[in-house]
Amino acid sequence: MDAPRTPAEALAFLARLNPSGIKLGLERVREALEALGHPERLAPVLHVAGTNGKGSTCAFAATALQAAGHRVGLYTSPHLVRVNERIRVDGVDISDADFGQAILDVLERYPSALSEPMTYFEFGTVVALWHFARVGVDVVVLETGLGGRLDATTASPARVTAITPVSFDHMEYLGNTLASIAGEKAGILRPGVPCVVSRQAPEALEAIAARAHAVGAPLRLEGRDFELAVSSSGRLSFHGASWRLDDLSLSLRGPHQRQNAAVALACLELLDAGGIHVTPEAARRGLATARWPGRLEEVGARPTLVLDGAHNPAGVEVLLASLEALYPGRRPHCVFGVVADKDRGPMMRALFPRCASVQLTPLDTPRSLAPETYLEEARSLCPDVSAWPDLDAALAAARARAGEAGVVLCTGSLFLVGMVRARVARAPAPQGVS
Template sequence: MNYSQTLDYMFNALPMFQRIGAAAFKKDLSNTISLCNHLGNPESKFKSIHVAGTNGKGSTSHSLCSILMEAGYKVGLYTSPHLKSFTERIKINGKDIPEGSVVEFINQNKPFLDELKPSFFEMTVGMAFWFFAQEEVDIAVIEVGMGGRFDSTNVIVPEVSVITNIGFDHVQFLGNTLEAIAGEKAGIIKKNVPVVISQRQSETTDVFEIKAKENYSEIYFAEDTYCIEKIGVTPDLEETVYRVGKGSDTFRLNLDLMGNYQQKNLGGILKTIDVLIAKGYNIHFSDIEMGISQVVKNTGLKGRWQTISDSPKVICDTGHNEEGIKFIIDQINQTKHNQLFMVIGMVSDKDVSKVLSVLPKDAYYYFVQANIPRAMKANDLFNLAIVEGLNGEVMEDVNEAISTAKKKADKDDLIFVGGSTFVVAEINEL
């Protein structure tokens, strides 16, 4: 098979949660374990960092990767979902897995995959582990797909586990209380492996502390070490400036990820680096400075409060649950503009009403529909939005909606595109 045929096989022969939802979800690690055994257990042949959480795990994973790259390490990075190309999911030092390696993996293992019938995600995890082992990375940053306990990535024994925060997302799979969701995320905590919690939350602290104690794991709450304060942006508006307090020391860091919500991630990133340094990793403060300021350049991260055009300004963000959207709305309110236009689409298995209830009533909306089976019909979204007092129109195609909004907007207006990762993925300008 060539690359195009290989992608067709992966997308069509293997159930894919991002596209079809619940039918592709398995509360079981047996397929991943069988695949890893078949591949010679590549997950045991490289060191790793495991990152879970409701919001912020992607940004945290890319930031850790960038710092380690600046420190001179050969770094694997596994994240999901991809925005534009499947190869974005598996990277080494910011470079996507070659298409030829994707073809090689499938061609070598197709008879076994046909027999095992793993999900798309299980297969992708196996491919990432195989590639990282084959390329002999020094360390890989592995982002959890969903939850933690039964996530396919949860066969690794990392150097350190990281849990960014806990919010309401995928409640039909993970539970409908923060405590229950935390219990699933805490499933990545391994025996004698330290764990960093980026954000202390009253509902979840005990869950993490009990799980860490059971596993004889040191637990670190980032805010016990770091006090993070946003103090502005650089003159070119391309970096956010943070004041960081650590004990009696105070220093500044410039972060090229512009979302205000990165303030919640930064302490966890820094504490994780502290843990790695204590384990003997050779990471200097200059590596942290450079790594934090060049996350996008080093890793190719897209869709995090990203400006895709100016005059009028068009910004996109992949935030897609109530907590993520609240942070986005807060930042929109801090961004100078006249009229606000919102191009919004969602997936049908989210708590859409909660998200709609926090969206600004004074914006004009274009309700769109990503080109995946899970997408909520734009008309259905429109009908729910009307109940919440939102005003707008249905325009299913994402790029047509952006183009129409640009024609309607003045140069000082603001257009926001989001509501779903899959809406952002369809932006031509991204």
């Protein structure tokens, strides 16, 4: 593969890497980071794994760290519209010029990436860590991509780790039981490094605890060591090892965000105790101002247009509880799209009976499942289901059915959320992977 010579050519090089390629293992990433002089060691890291909620947890923590006066690097995936969203410093996406230059820097120092290309996620992780070191961040917040034990982000040492709720997803890579999936997620644990753990199913918690015992990682467990409680008046308060915070407000919507906020606060407590200064007031501001698009996000009115990236059964259950809390008595008109390698059945069985109508749409990815292939299955779950040739037609049908007073919900895949956001915000067309 020819080496790119300009930032624009470098971005094109990244886009040509297989966006769906997955190679579990740390050897390639560690080799690249060594060639780069170990940029992953230049700033303390908060490393977050889990199945659902890890992105929101990272957003809460990163915003609070910034409010405390730190220069914060945030690396998350997937993106919704532009790949630049994955690499942020103080809440700002990396620019095309800086992104392209970082890719050129990495390829110059690690030319093996040209002859033996890494996966899209592996290479993006290395570029992110290089960029954070180059611009001199004070602290890095890393979200795992898949699993934990062999995830590219795990090549970076952590000061604090966290595991959000574990549920069934990516079973072809992580295993078919909650215990096996949780064991893979718990691969981010390090000797002596504290790990904050949200409430888990018993078998998941048992696997995490076993890994913690094996490596000597102290655990802080939700419900035992920290809690975000709701008073009878609806006010939120956090009780941790040292912090007591009352009258908290959350910028991210849905009851499930209380758990994500609790995990973030427990992580911030540990970071503060470890020398990365965070005041309770900065933590409070972080919870109140964090943004995480595509999660119960309202992007339109008359009818209300809601985007949510739920793409597994646990995510759908959380979505349904949130819809009932936010829009009581209003059955949504759903625009639904899914990729072929997802277990759509449990999602559909939970979601579709709760919808007034369902409009099936294809996605802008080769992984998209054609709507007509599961139309009859969908119709067995909701009386008003139609398959459409594209998103614009599906959206128009949902809006017509909803009327001005209704709710249109777009869900099933982050691909779909990115497609709708691009249309609503008149943003550039989605690129790379989401």
